[in-house]
Amino acid sequence: MRLSRYFLPVLKETPSEAQIVSHRLMLRAGMIKQASAGIYSWLPLGFKVLRNIERIVHGEQARAGHIPMLMPTLQSADLWRESGRYDAYGPEMLRIRDRQDRDMLYGPTNEEMITDIFRSHVGSYKDLPLTLYHIQWKFRDEMRPRFGVMRGREFLMKDGYNFDLTKADALHAYNRHLVSYLRTYERMGLQAIPMRADSGPIGGDDTHEFLVLAETGESEVFYDAEITELKFGDREIDYDSVEQCQAVLEEFTSRYARTDETHDAEMFAKIPEDRQRVARGIEVGQIFYFGTKYSEAMGATVSDGEGNKVPVHMGSHGIGVSRLVGAIIEASHDDKGIIWPEGVTPFHCGIVNLKQGDAEADAACDALYSSLTALGLDPLYDDRNERAGGKFATMDLIGLPWRITVGPRGLKNGVVELTSRRTGESEEMPPEEAVQRISQIYSANA
Amino acid sequence: MRLSRYFLPVLKETPSEAQIVSHRLMLRAGMIKQASAGIYSWLPLGFKVLRNIERIVHGEQARAGHIPMLMPTLQSADLWRESGRYDAYGPEMLRIRDRQDRDMLYGPTNEEMITDIFRSHVGSYKDLPLTLYHIQWKFRDEMRPRFGVMRGREFLMKDGYNFDLTKADALHAYNRHLVSYLRTYERMGLQAIPMRADSGPIGGDDTHEFLVLAETGESEVFYDAEITELKFGDREIDYDSVEQCQAVLEEFTSRYARTDETHDAEMFAKIPEDRQRVARGIEVGQIFYFGTKYSEAMGATVSDGEGNKVPVHMGSHGIGVSRLVGAIIEASHDDKGIIWPEGVTPFHCGIVNLKQGDAEADAACDALYSSLTALGLDPLYDDRNERAGGKFATMDLIGLPWRITVGPRGLKNGVVELTSRRTGESEEMPPEEAVQRISQIYSANA
Numbered sequence: 082m083r084l085s086r087y088f089l090p091v092l093k094e095t096p097s098e099a100q101i102v103s104h105r106l107m108l109r110a111g112m113i114k115q116a117s118a119g120i121y122s123w124l125p126l127g128f129k130v131l132r133n134i135e136r137i138v139h140g141e142q143a144r145a146g147h148i149p150m151l152m153p154t155l156q157s158a159d160l161w162r163e164s165g166r167y168d169a170y171g172p173e174m175l176r177i178r179d180r181q182d183r184d185m186l187y188g189p190t191n192e193e194m195i196t197d198i199f200r201s202h203v204g205s206y207k208d209l210p211l212t213l214y215h216i217q218w219k220f221r222d223e224m225r226p227r228f229g230v231m232r233g234r235e236f237l238m239k240d241g242y243n244f245d246l247t248k249a250d251a252l253h254a255y256n257r258h259l260v261s262y263l264r265t266y267e268r269m270g271l272q273a274i275p276m277r278a279d280s281g282p283i284g285g286d287d288t289h290e291f292l293v294l295a296e297t298g299e300s301e302v303f304y305d306a307e308i309t310e311l312k313f314g315d316r317e318i319d320y321d322s323v324e325q326c327q328a329v330l331e332e333f334t335s336r337y338a339r340t341d342e343t344h345d346a347e348m349f350a351k352i353p354e355d356r357q358r359v360a361r362g363i364e365v366g367q368i369f370y371f372g373t374k375y376s377e378a379m380g381a382t383v384s385d386g387e388g389n390k391v392p393v394h395m396g397s398h399g400i401g402v403s404r405l406v407g408a409i410i411e412a413s414h415d416d417k418g419i420i421w422p423e424g425v426t427p428f429h430c431g432i433v434n435l436k437q438g439d440a441e442a443d444a445a446c447d448a449l450y451s452s453l454t455a456l457g458l459d460p461l462y463d464d465r466n467e468r469a470g471g472k473f474a475t476m477d478l479i480g481l482p483w484r485i486t487v488g489p490r491g492l493k494n495g496v497v498e499l500t501s502r503r504t505g506e507s508e509e510m511p512p513e514e515a516v517q518r519i520s521q522i523y524s525a526n527a
Numbered sequence: 528m529r530l531s532r533y534f535l536p537v538l539k540e541t542p543s544e545a546q547i548v549s550h551r552l553m554l555r556a557g558m559i560k561q562a563s564a565g566i567y568s569w570l571p572l573g574f575k576v577l578r579n580i581e582r583i584v585h586g587e588q589a590r591a592g593h594i595p596m597l598m599p600t601l602q603s604a605d606l607w608r609e610s611g612r613y614d615a616y617g618p619e620m621l622r623i624r625d626r627q628d629r630d631m632l633y634g635p636t637n638e639e640m641i642t643d644i645f646r647s648h649v650g651s652y653k654d655l656p657l658t659l660y661h662i663q664w665k666f667r668d669e670m671r672p673r674f675g676v677m678r679g680r681e682f683l684m685k686d687g688y689n690f691d692l693t694k695a696d697a698l699h700a701y702n703r704h705l706v707s708y709l710r711t712y713e714r715m716g717l718q719a720i721p722m723r724a725d726s727g728p729i730g731g732d733d734t735h736e737f738l739v740l741a742e743t744g745e746s747e748v749f750y751d752a753e754i755t756e757l758k759f760g761d762r763e764i765d766y767d768s769v770e771q772c773q774a775v776l777e778e779f780t781s782r783y784a785r786t787d788e789t790h791d792a793e794m795f796a797k798i799p800e801d802r803q804r805v806a807r808g809i810e811v812g813q814i815f816y817f818g819t820k821y822s823e824a825m826g827a828t829v830s831d832g833e834g835n836k837v838p839v840h841m842g843s844h845g846i847g848v849s850r851l852v853g854a855i856i857e858a859s860h861d862d863k864g865i866i867w868p869e870g871v872t873p874f875h876c877g878i879v880n881l882k883q884g885d886a887e888a889d890a891a892c893d894a895l896y897s898s899l900t901a902l903g904l905d906p907l908y909d910d911r912n913e914r915a916g917g918k919f920a921t922m923d924l925i926g927l928p929w930r931i932t933v934g935p936r937g938l939k940n941g942v943v944e945l946t947s948r949r950t951g952e953s954e955e956m957p958p959e960e961a962v963q964r965i966s967q968i969y970s971a972n973a
Contacts, residue, residue: 123598198568
């Protein structure tokens with residue numbers, strides 16, 4: 082993309098309404114614009130990051146064998162009356178009346194609807210196991226929406242639901258989700274720690290939240306420092322293997338890690354003192370096993386092959402897709418702006434032309450742009466007629482991980498400059514080599 | 528995807544509530560499930576088609592230089608009060624009150640919101656031309672939702688908005704959209720005819736609807752038979768060229784083609800009688816030029832470089848993404864089921880194993896599956912333990928354009944059968960050749 086043809090409304094001033102760094106940077110980098118309280122438009126740069134996160138989520142869900150679909154945003158109140166949650170949910174549920182005076186609501190989650198789909202179409206244990214998921218906008222009418230997309234009212238979530246014949250099968254689905262979530266967050270450049278959690282209005286006994294450590298996190302967290310050394314990495318896993326998934330769960334929950342909601346001071350005290358950590362975290366996902374809570378209430382049963390109709394065991398599993406954009410920035414920025422991990426960056430690299438209008442510099446930039454796009458890469462070429470300082474500041478603010486700087490002086494020696502946003506280090510090299518290097522970085526990250 | 532692990536709840540009976548063939552077939556093929564009146568869940572097969580349509584729309588928008596973003600579903604009533612449409616819109620607008628008693632609405636379209644974004648960030652003619660678009664769920668509270676996704680209440684639409692300094696520039700944007708829409712529909716296997724239309728509540732003088740001919744269409748259409756011979760095909764076009772885009776508009780609007788709303792019996796009568804056609808059509812898109820209607824009302828001005836602040840010229844341009852799923856089926860089916868055009872098919876081909884459990888047949892199917900997926904293709908392998916007749920009926924119903932049939936008898940001679948869903952013709956060939964043929968078909972369609 083050529084910046085002269087793009088829509089990137091960066092702000093010079095820091096918006097006063099933004100209390101946390103991700104909100105400030107998202108506004109300054111022209112990623113979002115508030116439409117009303119807690120409701121945002123995703124401007125082009127922000128939308129690209131959102132789509133990249135969706136892409137990673139879809140990719141890892143497919144790997145785990147989960148099946149994508151899409152449920153609508155508006156739901157009928159009747160379904161929620163069946164589960165008893167219509168009255169229980171409280172004022173965060175946005176209740177709507179349509180022109181026929183039917184009670185509707187903007188879905189804050191989809192347990193009822195997916196259970197209804199299941200009971201309408203599935204009747205036999207032979208169709209199990211089954212995990213369906215979607216990525217859809219949700220609404221929670223927060224009293225005090227704040228922190229930008231981190232605590233918005235209209236937010237994008239991946240929510241998945243497993244249906245299994247037995248509790249053991251459902252716990253395998255739970256473990257499978259834990260594994261796939263670890264992979265998902267790592268591909269976004271995040272370390273998200275599974276912590277034992279409270280189930281809240283979803284219900285159920287088994288639940289883990291995934292928390293990203295960040296000073297601005299809304300939760301206080303307590304953990305054993307050893308847990309931050311665990312990486313899923315690029316190990317291969319067979320998602321059908323109960324043993325392999327169970328082993329990952331055990332490994333990643335073997336160290337103490339809890340939020341204030343479930344914190345146990347006595348257990349925490351038993352950790353060697355030099356490993357005790359108290360910090361803050363941002364919740365970016367949660368997995369639940371809740372057994373037959375919804376299937377019993379709503380009559381979602383299957384024949385078990387022995388002549389009985391039994392309610393299915395279920396769980397639900399969520400990833401906060403829009404919230405992750407903020408969480409990644411909270412975890413990865415400096416005083417100049419955002420630093421995108423390669424997995425989610427809106428453009429693979431920036432090209433800065435130090436002397437727009439100089440025939441040689443323009444030609445070199447055009448050639449770089451063509452070579453990169455021919456390799457399937459997506460560069461942002463700052464072809465505006467602006468000072469170098471302003472171009473660098475914009476690139477630093479929007480946080481592309483790599484920048485190629487092209488100027489007449491370097492070109493005389495046949496070189497351009499490749500700069501890492503993270504380290505700030507620059508290296509001179511021929512343009513073809515810069516293209517090669519960037520291509521290698523992203524193939525390693527694919 | 529192996530069918531044994533998929534969620535494809537096909538129905539044996541024809542659902543009685545469905546009045547038109549696309550609705551019946553979408554229900555029978557397990558593509559959708561009604562959630563409430565006019566609101567649907569997209570089951571996995573339907574969701575795949577929806578995503579394919581989105582992918583084509585995004586691809587063609589990128590080619591035309593239009594920039595993707597995403598606006599929220601809920602909007603503040605205040606914005607609509609500025610344009611005067613809050614009171615004018617009528618009962619199809621779903622009005623909502625949040626917990627703070629603020630008036631909100633579920634967006635039926637986004638002229639106000641995009642104009643607000645524009646006026647907040649753009650102040651100079653130098654930032655023009657600019658075309659922003661999004662693909663987002665909309666809501667229109669239809670009194671009588673019907674025909675499945677063809678006339679739903681919650682529906683997915685691509686809507687794009689151009690901002691230009693002059694009327695001439697905005698008319699170029701209009702023409703650019705017309706060209707890109709012709710390409711978009713053809714890639715979906717559709718012929719959509721641009722017809723002069725009424726502007727309705729959007730406003731403006733220049734507007735064309737795109738109509739797909741189908742017996743079940745809601746509009747009566749009148750046209751010169753010659754127009755159906757026009758194809759955009761694979762011609763190259765420079766979207767920046769005013770002349771080239773204008774020439775396409777002239778070519779595709781050179782023959783009489785109107786809906787009943789704008790029909791002119793006198794003009795129609797002048798067409799040679801053997802070319803006069805009266806038929807029915809489904810509207811799948813519409814483009815508008817409406818000048819300064821919103822920019823004046825909402826103060827969206829730019830400096831024109833000569834010291835004046837002038838309101839920008841705008842247009843809006845929509846494609847009915849979810850409706851297209853139904854429209855494609857209306858245009859492409861037979862008495863056995865759907866016939867997907869290659870561009871939007873949910874799976875590239877089906878693999879039918881005539882004797883599941885036979886070691887050789889299973890191995891041949893597995894090998895086919897691996898070869899196809901290694902080439903980036905997405906086959907649906909019916910690995911269920913069912914009769915051949917049932918497997919064929921399912922494949923015919925869900926409409927994959929190509930089927931590979933594998934059985935012990937053919938394998939003895941080293942062949943499988945490749946069948947075209949459209950023609951019904953089958954050909955025997957070695958498995959490798961079938962893979963090659965399918966790969967070639969889809970590279971030609973990429």
